[in-house]
Amino acid sequence: MCELSSYLTFTSCHCLKCLLQIKFRNPKYLSIMNQLRFYLPEIFPKLDKVLFLDDDIVVQKDLTGLWSLDLKGKVIGVVETSGESFHRFDRYLNFSKPLISKTFSPRACGWVFGMNIFDLTERRKQNITEVYHKWQNLTTTVGLLVQTLES
Numbered sequence: 001m002c003e004l005s006s007y008l009t010f011t012s013c014h015c016l017k018c019l020l021q022i023k024f025r026n027p028k029y030l031s032i033m034n035q036l037r038f039y040l041p042e043i044f045p046k047l048d049k050v051l052f053l054d055d056d057i058v059v060q061k062d063l064t065g066l067w068s069l070d071l072k073g074k075v076i077g078v079v080e081t082s083g084e085s086f087h088r089f090d091r092y093l094n095f096s097k098p099l100i101s102k103t104f105s106p107r108a109c110g111w112v113f114g115m116n117i118f119d120l121t122e123r124r125k126q127n128i129t130e131v132y133h134k135w136q137n138l139t140t141t142v143g144l145l146v147q148t149l150e151s
Contacts, residue, residue, distance in 0.1 A: 018074040037113070038132045041120045048121045066117050075123045078111035099138065 036043065040050050051066055053059070071077050090106035123129075 006141075007068060011063060037116070038129060039120075040118055041124045043131060044120060048119070050118045052113075052116045057114050069117060071117070071119050071122070073122060075119055075126055075128055077117040077119075079115060 010021055037052055040052070045051060049067065051063065066077070087110045088106065089104050089110065092110065093100045093104060093106075095101045095104075095106050
């Protein structure tokens with residue numbers, strides 16, 4: 001179990017079709033405000049680290065320990081959701097596209113965006129905002145998402 005997972009619990013939904021239709025058609029996920037997390041280095045140019053909590057997170061213990069997490073050069077610390085099949089990349093990405101199949105594993109895990117610790121210094125070094133723009137452009141021009149998410 002990853003260190004972050006001890007800070008967050010969630011209930012799972014086993015109805016994949018229902019989840020995809022509800023979750024990804026929800027304006028919360030389509031809103032430009034939801035994309036702000038990708039611009040944190042630009043929004044907070046003087047900060048080195050940010051703890052990002054969704055508006056529906058209830059904090060039930062001291063989060064101070066998160067500040068001392070060594071992210072080992074990673075840009076983000078996340079709560080992995082590998083146990084839930086609807087968070088695997090094959091549910092989101094179109095693996096029939098060569099760019100996707102060469103770049104990602106279909107069994108790789110997504111994560112819970114409800115609580116993340118961002119290393120803004122490392123994000124700046126790796127130019128993550130530009131990487132995000134590249135993938136956003138490719139998604140709209142090449143159709144990299146699975147059909148259920150695009151329709």
